[in-house]
Structures are given as C-alpha cells and as structure tokens.
Amino acid sequence: MMKSLPHMIGNEIKRIRKEKKMTQKELCDGICSQAEISKIENGRNSPTIDLLQQIAKRLRVPLSLLFRDQLESDTFRETDNHLSSLFREKKYQEMKQELSQNDATHHNEILLLKAYFSILLEVKTDKIDYRTASTLLSRLTDREDIWYESPKMYIRIKMAISNLYAENEQYHLAEKVYEELEQLTYDTEELKKQLIKIYYNHSQLLTYEKKYEAGLKITEKGLSYSLSLNDASFVAHFYYQRGYFYEVMMTDDSSPIQRDYTIAYALFRAFHLHTYEEIVLKGKERFLLFTF
Amino acid sequence: MNQLNISIGNEIKRIRQERNWTQAELCQGICSQAEISKIENGRNSPTVDLLQQLAERLHTPVSSFFINENKKTNFRMIDQEIIQLTRLNRYSEIFLQIDQYLITETDKEISILLRYHKLIIEEKTNIIDYRTCISQLLNITAEEKLIEESFLLYLRIQMSIAILYTNYGEYRHADSIYSMLFKIDYHTVEYKKMKLKILYNYIRNLIKQKDFSAILKETETAINESNHLDDLSYLGHFYYQRGYALEQLNSSLELIQEVYTLAYGIFLATENTSFATILEDHLSDVMYFSLKSI
Numbered sequence: 001m002m003k004s005l006p007h008m009i010g011n012e013i014k015r016i017r018k019e020k021k022m023t024q025k026e027l028c029d030g031i032c033s034q035a036e037i038s039k040i041e042n043g044r045n046s047p048t049i050d051l052l053q054q055i056a057k058r059l060r061v062p063l064s065l066l067f068r069d070q071l072e073s074d075t076f077r078e079t080d081n082h083l084s085s086l087f088r089e090k091k092y093q094e095m096k097q098e099l100s101q102n103d104a105t106h107h108n109e110i111l112l113l114k115a116y117f118s119i120l121l122e123v124k125t126d127k128i129d130y131r132t133a134s135t136l137l138s139r140l141t142d143r144e145d146i147w148y149e150s151p152k153m154y155i156r157i158k159m160a161i162s163n164l165y166a167e168n169e170q171y172h173l174a175e176k177v178y179e180e181l182e183q184l185t186y187d188t189e190e191l192k193k194q195l196i197k198i199y200y201n202h203s204q205l206l207t208y209e210k211k212y213e214a215g216l217k218i219t220e221k222g223l224s225y226s227l228s229l230n231d232a233s234f235v236a237h238f239y240y241q242r243g244y245f246y247e248v249m250m251t252d253d254s255s256p257i258q259r260d261y262t263i264a265y266a267l268f269r270a271f272h273l274h275t276y277e278e279i280v281l282k283g284k285e286r287f288l289l290f291t292f
Numbered sequence: 293m294n295q296l297n298i299s300i301g302n303e304i305k306r307i308r309q310e311r312n313w314t315q316a317e318l319c320q321g322i323c324s325q326a327e328i329s330k331i332e333n334g335r336n337s338p339t340v341d342l343l344q345q346l347a348e349r350l351h352t353p354v355s356s357f358f359i360n361e362n363k364k365t366n367f368r369m370i371d372q373e374i375i376q377l378t379r380l381n382r383y384s385e386i387f388l389q390i391d392q393y394l395i396t397e398t399d400k401e402i403s404i405l406l407r408y409h410k411l412i413i414e415e416k417t418n419i420i421d422y423r424t425c426i427s428q429l430l431n432i433t434a435e436e437k438l439i440e441e442s443f444l445l446y447l448r449i450q451m452s453i454a455i456l457y458t459n460y461g462e463y464r465h466a467d468s469i470y471s472m473l474f475k476i477d478y479h480t481v482e483y484k485k486m487k488l489k490i491l492y493n494y495i496r497n498l499i500k501q502k503d504f505s506a507i508l509k510e511t512e513t514a515i516n517e518s519n520h521l522d523d524l525s526y527l528g529h530f531y532y533q534r535g536y537a538l539e540q541l542n543s544s545l546e547l548i549q550e551v552y553t554l555a556y557g558i559f560l561a562t563e564n565t566s567f568a569t570i571l572e573d574h575l576s577d578v579m580y581f582s583l584k585s586i
Contacts, residue, residue: 005344005354020477046341053296057440061479063296064358145311145351189481193522227562232522235561259560259583266557270531271519290580292550 005067007043009052012066014041016059027058076110083117092125109150115140116157123164130164137161147184155181155194159201171209178202193233196226200234203241216245236267240280243287254287262289295399298334300343303357305332307350318349367402374409383417401442404432408449415456422456429453444486447473451490458497470494485523488514492526495533507537528558528567535578545578553580 017027028037031054039045040055047055056063086095099118116137123133137157140146147154158177165174178198186195199222206215223238243260251257261284268277269292281291308318319328322345330336338346347354370393377386390410397403408429415425429449432438438446450469457466470490478487491514498507511534518527532555538548552575559568560583568583576582 006340009340016479046339048337048339049296049300049343050294050337052340060439060443060476062358064355065479067353067355067358148307148356149351149353227524230524230562232519232524232527235524239561262581263557263561266554267561270515270527270554270558272516289583290553292580 004043006040006046009047009066010041010043013037013055013059016061016065017041020059022059027055031055031058075107076113079110080113083113087117087120087124090124092121095121109153112140112146112150112153116153116160120160130168134161134164137164151191152194155198159198162201162205166205166208171205174205175202178205192225192229193231196222196229196231196234199225200237200241203238207241207244210248212245212249216242216249219245232271236264236271236273236276239267240264243284247287258287258289261287265291294334294337297331297337299363300338300357301332301334304328304346304350307352307356308332311350313350318346322346322349363399363401366399367405370402371405374406378409378413378416383413386413400436401445404436404438404442404445407432408445408452412452422460426453426456443483447476447483447486447490451493454497455493458493458500461500463497463501466497470497481521484517484521485525488518488521488523488526491517492529492533495530499533499536502540504537504540507533508541511537524558524562528555528562528564531555531558532567532571535575539578548578549580552578556582 013027017024024034024037024041028034031037032051036045037055040047040051052066053063056066083095083098086092086098095117099114099121119128119133119136119140122128123130128136137160141154141157158181162174162177165171165177178201181198182195182202186192199218203215203218203222206212206218219238219241222234223242226233226235226238239260243257243264246257246260261280265277265280265284265288268274268280281288285291304318308315315325315328315332319325322328323342327336328346331338331342343354343357347357374386374390377383377389387410390406394403394406397406411420411425411428411432414420415422420428429452433446433449438449450473454466454469454473457463457469470493473490474494478484491510495507495510495514498504498510511530514530515527515534518524518530531551535548535551535555538551552571556568556571556575556579558564559571571579572582572584576584
C-alpha cells in the first residue's frame with residue numbers, strides 16, 4: 001500500500017543534501033561509506049536508526065524530519081485545496097466526478113478527506129438530510145485511532161458536524177461538539193494551533209446564538225491561549241470579537257470597546273491582512289481611537 | 293546505551309500502553325516478543341522497516357516515536373527556572389541551583405544548557421570578564437560538536453556570544469557571527485522561530501552602528517517572516533526598531549507614526565506592559581493614539 005519507508009527517507013535525505021549543496025562524500029564522511037549512502041538515498045538499503053541519527057545531525061535537521069513524507073503531505077494539500085475550492089464555488093457536478101474517480105491513492109488521510117467531502121456534497125445537493133450526514137460523519141471519526149492517525153481531519157470532521165447542527169438550529173448539539181473537542185489533549189505545536197481555531201469557531205457559534213456571556217468566556221480563553229503560544233493566527237479576530245461582545249452587552253463605559261476594536265484594527269494592519277483591516281474600519285470606525 | 297534508542301523505546305511503550313495492548317499483541321507477525329522487549333527498553337536499535345511495521349500496527353505516524361516529550365519538558369522547565377531567577381537578579385541562588393542540577397543531570401543537552409547559563413551569569417556578576425566568557429562559550433560549541441548534537445542550543449550560544457560583543461562595543465565581531473549564522477539553513481518551524489530571535493539581536497547590533505538603511509531592509513524581512521509563521525514573539529519589536537530607523541532617517545512623520553503605532557498596538561495586544569509604557573511615555577507625539585490619554 002504505502003511507498004516503502006526506506007525509499008521515502010532516502011528521498012528526503014537526498015532532497016535536503018542537495019538543498020544544502022552537499023556532496024554524498026561530505027555527508028557520509030566519518031559516518032559510512034559513499035556506496036552505502038548512495039544505496040540509502042536510492043531506498044535500496046534500510047538504514048538503522050543509529051546511522052540515520054548521524055546523517056540527520058550532519059544535515060542539521062531533527063531526525064523526525066526525515067520521516068515526514070513531503071510527497072504525501074503535498075498530495076494531501078493539493079487534493080484538499082482543489083476539493084475545497086470546488087465546494088466553495090458550488091461546482092458540485094465537477095466535484096462529484098472528481099470524487100468518483102478511483103485514483104491510485106491508498107493513503108488513509110486522503111481517502112478520509114474524500115469520504116468527508118462526499119458526505120458534505122450529498123447533504124448540499126439534498127441527496128441526504130443533515131441527520132444522516134452527521135451520522136455518516138460521526139462514523140468516520142468513530143473509526144479506531146483516527147484521533148491519533150490524523151487529528152487534523154478528526155477536528156475538521158467534528159467541526160463540520162457542528163456546522164450541520166447549527167445550520168439546522170440544533171444549537172445545543174452544535175455547542176456540545178465544541179465542548180467535547182476542547183476536552184481533548186493537544187500536545188504538539190500543530191495541534192495547539194488547532195485548538196485556537198476551535199475556540200474561535202466556538203465563540204462565533206455563541207455569537208450567532210447571541211449567548212454573549214458564554215462567547216466572551218471562550219474568546220478570552222482563546223486569546224490567552226494564543227498569547228501563551230505567541231501565536232498570531234487568530235489574535236486579531238479575538239480582539240475584534242471581544243470588542244463586539246462588549247459592544248452588544250452595552251456596558252456604560254465605552255473605553256474597553258474602543259480599546260479592543262482599535263487593537264484589532266492595528267493588528268490586522270501589522271499582519272498585512274488588509275481585507276480585515278477594511279472591515280473593521282467600515283463597520284466600527286465610530287469606536288476607533290485613530291485611523292490610518 | 294544510546295539515548296535515542298531509549299527514548300524511542302519509551303515512546304513505543306507509552307503508545308502501546310495508551311492503547312491497552314500487550315507486547316505480544318503488538319509484535320505478533322512482526323518480530324519476537326524478546327525483541328520488542330529489548331526495543332522498548334532501549335537495548336536494541338530498531339531498523340527503519342521494523343519501526344514502520346510497529347507504527348502501522350499502532351496506527352500512528354513513525355515520526356511520533358521520535359518525540360521525546362519528557363526530555364523536552366524537563367529541558368524547558370530548567371531553562372525557564374533559570375531565566376526567571378536571572379530576571380529577578382537572584383544570582384547566588386542560580387549558582388547553587390545550577391551546581392545542584394549538574395551533579396545529578398545525566399542528559400548531555402541539559403548539562404550544556406546549565407554550563408551555558410552559568411557562564412553568562414558569571415560574566416554578568418563580574419566573576420569572569422567578557423573575553424573569558426566568550427572563549428569558554430566557544431569551547432562549548434566546538435568541543436562537543438554541538439552544531440550536530442543540538443542545533444538550537446548551538447544557535448543560542450553563538451547568539452549569546454554575538455550579544456556580548458554588541459554589549460562591549462565590538463560590533464564588527466558581532467556582525468561576523470551573525471553573517472555566519474545567516475548562512476545556515478533553518479529547516480523546521482522551530483528553527484525558523486529561532487532565526488527571528490537572532491534577527492532581532494542582529495538588528496540591535498545594526499542600531500548601535502547606526503546603519504539605518506540596513507535596519508529598514510532587515511525589519512521588513514523580519515516582519516514578513518513573523519507574519520508568515522504567525523509568530524508574535526518579536527513582531528512588536530521589529531516594528532519598534534523600524535520606527536526608530538525611520539525616525540533617524542528623517543522619514544515622513546506619517547510613516548513614523550504608522551510604524552510606532554503598530555508596535556504599540558502589538559505590545560498592548562500581547563500584554564507587554566513594560567514596552568507599551570515606554571512608548572506611551574516617550575513616543576506618544578509620534579503615535580496615532582495612546583491609551584494613557586483616555
């Protein structure tokens with residue numbers, strides 16, 4: 001099913017070595033023979049972990065980087081971008097054709113991605129109702145160990161389920177999905193970033209339901225979590241959202257509203273996110289302490 | 293015994309137990325139970341093929357075997373503790389603590405971290421002069437082949453040498469270290485974030501040399517790279533450094549105001565009160581707003 005691991009590692013070693021403009025000889029000097037490194041790069045030898053560690057050190061990359069399959073993660077991203085844009089542009093017919101094509105991939109994550117989009121497509125084109133769709137999606141995540149194998153897909157499918165509930169005014173169920181997601185353990189950098197996104201979407205849902213107190217709480221969680229990680233991805237959005245909560249909860253003092261919208265406005269500018277900067281300017285100019 | 297084999301063994305065991313599997317269940321059809329037992333104990337170095345089969349059975353990416361969470365946490369904890377004590381100027385306490393750790397610590401990387409901190413504080417408290425400190429730090433980077441063993445620690449020690457040079461007015465020496473560091477490739481997100489820290493200190497060195505047009509160029513790169521990585525750590529500082537260079541170059545007031553305002557906004561957003569206050573106190577006439585005036 002999968003391309004052999006030694007082959008994949010060999011490709012990675014070769015790619016990084018060439019990027020560094022090193023010769024095979026320079027790479028293997030004092031570690032192994034040039035014949036051996038050549039075999040490893042071609043995937044004809046399955047190296048021991050000890051040897052790989054020495055090669056990784058010489059290349060100045062963490063050992064785990066050699067195990068990351070560049071090719072497969074690129075294919076995943078391409079497939080994802082392609083299907084996402086078809087879905088966004090409502091090109092359902094084309095999407096259906098793409099999804100029915102049986103291509104060579106047996107990569108679990110890509111298969112999962114396709115299964116996920118197939119369900120979304122069917123519910124969008126009214127082939128199935130949202131209850132069936134959410135059951136089918138749940139079934140995807142119920143598969144054993146998917147949380148370990150592909151936590152990003154797991155989270156994405158869960159959020160899609162929550163969206164289906166929300167679109168059909170089952171807010172209680174929609175919220176429950178987020179509450180459950182927030183209970184999981186997020187131990188890698190990549191997963192921690194996912195948790196920030198979960199907080200953001202959760203607080204948006206609560207905004208939509210006009211549950212401002214609860215939304216404010218989640219927003220503040222997301223904000224302080226972002227700051228503890230020095231992560232910029234949603235920090236401006238959180239300030240905007242908090243400004244909005246203060247605004248609609250009609251506090252007597254308008255200075256916190258002004259403060260948060262102004263910070264969000266400056267942050268969007270600092271991050272070069274001009275569309276968002278414009279949105280704040282157009283919608284909230286009366287609160288801004290200055291404009292550019 | 294090789295530390296890597298031990299940590300891989302520990303991870304395999306941890307994941308297996310998380311799934312409530314026995315060793316027999318894990319290795320059936322892959323290898324003997326004696327072998328899996330040796331691997332889990334770090335007494336055998338597994339081959340790549342074997343690791344792949346174990347990973348497939350455990351439904352986990354092979355790379356998950358290489359993340360040694362315990363060690364990472366321990367390293368970070370000790371590092372943070374010393375940094376915290378340094379901020380509070382509790383030097384005698386730090387020396388005691390470092391010596392204590394050095395006696396019991398078996399991990400090479402953590403030992404180097406401790407030696408590095410000790411040298412920096414010895415210089416700070418005038419126990420040794422900065423030249424001695426630099427030559428000792430250079431010894432650490434060279435004799436232990438640190439660049440291969442622990443890339444991040446290598447970068448950090450080299451950077452601290454450059455910072456010492458800057459602090460003692462030897463800007464050219466600092467520059468040559470920075471240009472050496474910028475020739476290296478930074479492959480992972482973690483490394484790229486470290487590069488931002490190096491850039492920040494490099495720009496400080498440029499400020500001392502009053503090379504303001506170079507600062508404009510470098511801050512632009514640094515701001516774009518921070519945004520690309522979604523990293524807030526130095527973004528406010530880069531805008532601040534840029535504002536300072538614009539001011540020195542007599543740029544338009546509008547531009548200076550914009551850049552200082554962005555720095556201020558980021559310091560407020562990241563709750564960096566000390567820097568936000570500095571801007572409020574000294575630069576409010578070149579900013580578009582200040583919360584102090586409300």
